[in-house]
Amino acid sequence: xxxxxxxxxxxxxxxxxxxxxxxxxxxxxxxxxxxxxxxxxxxxxxxxxxxxxxxxxxxxxxxxxxxxxxxxxxxxxxxxxxxxxxxxxxxxxxxxxxxxxxxxxxxxxxxxxxxxxxxxxxxxxxxxxxxxxxxxxxxxxxxxxxxxxxxxxxxxxxxxxxxxxxxxxxxxxxxxxxxxxxxxxxxxxxxxxxxxxxxxxxxxxxxxxxxxx
Ligand SMILES: CC(C)(COP(=O)(O)OP(=O)(O)OC[C@H]1O[C@@H](n2cnc3c(N)ncnc32)[C@H](O)[C@@H]1OP(=O)(O)O)[C@@H](O)C(=O)NCCC(=O)NCCS
Numbered sequence: 345x346x347x348x349x350x351x352x353x354x355x356x357x358x359x360x361x362x363x364x365x366x367x368x369x370x371x372x373x374x375x376x377x378x379x380x381x382x383x384x385x386x387x388x389x390x391x392x393x394x395x396x397x398x399x400x401x402x403x404x405x406x407x408x409x410x411x412x413x414x415x416x417x418x419x420x421x422x423x424x425x426x427x428x429x430x431x432x433x434x435x436x437x438x439x440x441x442x443x444x445x446x447x448x449x450x451x452x453x454x455x456x457x458x459x460x461x462x463x464x465x466x467x468x469x470x471x472x473x474x475x476x477x478x479x480x481x482x483x484x485x486x487x488x489x490x491x492x493x494x495x496x497x498x499x500x501x502x503x504x505x506x507x508x509x510x511x512x513x514x515x516x517x518x519x520x521x522x523x524x525x526x527x528x529x530x531x532x533x534x535x536x537x538x539x540x541x542x543x544x545x546x547x548x549x550x551x552x553x554x555x556x557x
Contacts, residue, residue, distance in 0.1 A: 360405055363403055374391060424461070429471075458503075466498055544552045
């Protein structure tokens with residue numbers, strides 16, 4: 345797979361992070377990270393099913409051959425919904441989450457998203473700080489949404505993500521990163537107009553499909 349784009353952003357000492365489409369061969373590492381970062385981890389079957397569906401974007405971040413993070417998003421017409429994002433606990437705080445989210449959002453915008461939403465645990469300060477930088481603002485909460493432990497979710501939205509202003513925000517975030525982001529070529533799946541979201545899992549939410557939920 346050839347590198348599509350390289351953003352060179354300074355510090356040469358930073359390890360090169362490659363963001364690419366999630367594939368079956370990544371799932372062992374993805375599951376290992378998932379087990380360490382979620383109290384209700386998704387199963388292999390759920391990741392496989394999700395990553396294969398239309399109207400989805402699932403990405404991993406690699407340092408060399410090691411998968412160090414991942415993120416996913418689904419579309420409901422022109423709204424994107426971030427379903428999952430996590431970074432290997434041994435590599436958190438190194439802006440990997442920021443890089444993966446940056447690529448995820450740009451890819452969603454390129455495919456026609458005009459607004460993006462997600463849920464986050466009310467106590468998850470690190471994730472909320474990251475989302476704030478990306479312009480997500482609270483729009484409500486879902487009581488008792490998460491399990492183990494039970495906790496409310498904040499519902500966040502970023503609107504008008506297809507605007508020049510939002511593009512400028514993403515450019516600013518990229519400029520602040522301390523090293524290159526390499527994006528491998530993503531397969532462009534044609535958007536379908538009949539996307540079903542009724543069976544959609546979201547961040548940290550157990551689902552019927554997940555035997556461990
Ligand atoms: C949330 C998560 C994906 C962020 O990824 P990351 O690579 O660690 O985050 P980054 O290094 O890109 O930092 C992004 C921002 O988050 C904030 N942040 C990161 N770690 C933090 C911490 N321990 N405490 C407070 N804020 C923190 C900072 O504001 C940071 O911005 P900065 O780079 O300008 O300082 C990662 O911490 C993670 O996997 N957490 C467990 C799973 C999870 O909570 N997923 C989100 C579900 S909604």
